[in-house]
Amino acid sequence: MKSNEKTVDFDLSLLSLQELITVYQKVSEFLEYLEDKKIKENEEGKENDE
């Protein structure tokens, strides 16, 4: 697997079966976290920049 952030290659076969499940769960949880954190338009914030 390649990360676009840096040129880093990840070999998933190096992970144990338990680690594979954990990393998938962590990625899924972080995605949910991001969805929760996103600010909806017109929510809070001032109309104009200060």
Next chain:
Amino acid sequence: MMNNFLDFILKDIETKTAILSSLPTKTKTNQKKYNAQIDEMHKKYSDYKSNLRNYLLAKSRSFEVKETNQTDIEALNEKVVALEHVKFLLNPSNTYLEKMGFDILLYQISNYSTFNFTSLNEIINELLDKFALAGIVLTKEDFDYTCYVHEYMQAFLEVRANKESSHEKVSAIFEQIYWVNPDIIEHIELNFRKLIRKNDRKFTSYISDLQKTEMASNHVENYMDCLEKLQDAYAKLNEANKNTISDIITGCEKGEIDINSFLQDSKIRNSAYEMLVPETIDKTDVGAMDKVCVILERLKSNVLEYNNYMEFEPIFKAFKDEYQKAIPTEEPKKQESSGLKDVLGKIEEKEQELDKMNRKIFGTRNSLFDFKSEMDLKQLKSKSVMKAKELYELYAKYDEEYFKDQVKRILNPTLTVADVLHLYYSFDYFKKQIIQKVYKLTTYDDITRYSDSFDLFAMNPTNIIVSGVPVFEDTNVPRVIVNKYRLNGIKLEETDLSIDNIQNLLNRIDLVLQIHKVETSTLSVEKIWFIIQVHKLLEKEQQI
């Protein structure tokens, strides 16, 4: 270079969470920037997730094991069913009455009112079909037990001959007759009983031909040969039906099996091993564990048999209470009892009397008899109904004597539970009667359910315990089982076989057998755990 993706992700999430919490969000511009950061992160992590998902699926699929060969199981099952049918036909304990299935239909019609069967016509049609099978085509002339049966069956046969789908016409006639003679269903039953007896030679011959055909097509020489072949076929089917790795995985996916109990440090696993695997056995020695599992398979079969025994124990007890006093001191008689002959004699005598009355009643239609008044005809019809009532009681007595006769043929002080199982399996009518009585059942569906379950138990050729349990003596069956397996070093207690604990014991046996299956396969507990986790994760996502 960071080559562990899990470490990278944990650190990356930490960093990104910190970045997000430090970003300003008070103004709209800041919010936009903040959301843009989130979008970027989301895209990246969605890519990770998608790649990971593909990898997990591919990895999980690479562990997939070959599915059980269903065709083999189906073929083996068909063979068992075919041989069971031959066994049923060759059963030396019963007659054409049971082999034709007349007893099942007679039980239904005689309990018609009790169980509110939806269709009397269906039962009648099935009875007529059975006569047709033996080449006997019944006509309205055959239904002359009483003038009421004659009237009803004449209309019924017309509808049947014209293959009319609606029985409205027949129902109207039934209703009309019912208010004059509420015993009409009993009269129909009596008429069929008489016709069955009258045609016994044709039925016997039909069954004999069928036996020959079925024996030839199933390569069976005689009853004993059939039993041996059935035992062999059943053993093969049992072997094929044993839990495969694929069954274990499916069980885990459905939540029927908890994969966590397979893990080395599981309390459930350790407690099952402590009870069922002798202390002297090295649990990592595959050969030694193979032998333990053979013993555990036998124990499982015995426990299942004992479970069945407990379910039907009230029947064995009722049989004991009824027949203990009748145990003969000499060899059982093979010939028909005098009680049965007496009742049959009375039935024939009264049927002749009824026949005479009917001739007079039917004769009036052809003006052969000159009745002084309608009153005389009404009185005669009333007398015929009374005679039919007496006959109905005599047939009930006949049934009683018929079964007593069957019991007397085998009754002896050492009669076993296996003998009683075979007896009731051979006589469906009396099996359903005793089930209805002992379990106080009120619906035919319940009776059929018990009856089917009883037959499965009675037919099981792997039964071994019941062959050694005498009906007329008290035997502590759990003790017999426990002592047998203690010799094999298995720490069983009698209480493990109590109604409350028996399922727990079966679960423990299954667990040890399943773990051994997994540990001696190409998979491991960890790989199965992984397959299940992947299945659960993907299933959860599909639900969302």
